[in-house]
Amino acid sequence: MVRHVVLFSWKDGTGPDKIRDIEQxxxxxxxxxxxxxxxxWGTDISVENIAHGFTHCxxxxxxxxxxxxxxxxxxxxxxxxxxxxxYLNDALVIDYQAK
Amino acid sequence: MVRHVVLFSWKDGTGPDKIRDIEQxxxxxxxxxxxxxxxxWGTDISVENIAHGFTHCxxxxxxxxxxxxxxxxxxxxxxxxxxxxxYLNDALVIDYQAK
Numbered sequence: 001m002v003r004h005v006v007l008f009s010w011k012d013g014t015g016p017d018k019i020r021d022i023e024q025x026x027x028x029x030x031x032x033x034x035x036x037x038x039x040x041w042g043t044d045i046s047v048e049n050i051a052h053g054f055t056h057c058x059x060x061x062x063x064x065x066x067x068x069x070x071x072x073x074x075x076x077x078x079x080x081x082x083x084x085x086x087y088l089n090d091a092l093v094i095d096y097q098a099k
Numbered sequence: 100m101v102r103h104v105v106l107f108s109w110k111d112g113t114g115p116d117k118i119r120d121i122e123q124x125x126x127x128x129x130x131x132x133x134x135x136x137x138x139x140w141g142t143d144i145s146v147e148n149i150a151h152g153f154t155h156c157x158x159x160x161x162x163x164x165x166x167x168x169x170x171x172x173x174x175x176x177x178x179x180x181x182x183x184x185x186y187l188n189d190a191l192v193i194d195y196q197a198k
Binding site for chain 2: 002003004005007041042044046047048050051052069072092093094096097098099
């Protein structure tokens with residue numbers, strides 16, 4: 001099982017409606033791209049103050065690294081990435097094979 | 100379900116034996132602290148080059164935010180944090196209630 005961990009923070013002025021739109025668009029990918037095995041997300045509720053400014057965490061699960069490799073250039077994923085770029089302050093992605 | 104996402108990077112000179120020791124100590128917490136509902140981890144295999152230097156991702160699952168609150172100051176967790184401090188280059192923690 002491969003976990004694809006995605007953190008976002010937003011540019012100043014990105015309103016709650018736009019952020020909700022982005023959350024729903026990301027979640028919608030799971031319905032459009034079959035090889036997404038699992039999808040969940042949430043907003044930061046940590047209390048340690050070391051989230052590096054990130055407010056959103058998305059956890060996308062694939063069966064294999066190859067499925068992750070197919071997902072990244074998938075047209076629906078590319079479209080999503082282009083859609084959010086103007087609003088992104090920062091992004092972090094780390095993937096791992098779950099032990 | 101509350102996910103507690105922990106990313107680490109190591110100071111230069113932290114050898115593979117020490118890193119293995121830290122990985123095992125973190126995993127060992129799941130056996131020592133009952134309220135850890137799930138634990139998995141892995142090293143970065145992302146290909147997007149936006150991992151911000153982090154090499155390790157740990158995903159700790161709790162039933163509730165209150166269990167997370169109890170975990171943080173737990174003596175076994177505090178001991179682990181003190182043990183790894185000399186070797187940490189950077190840490191990021193983000194928690195979310197899984198949607």
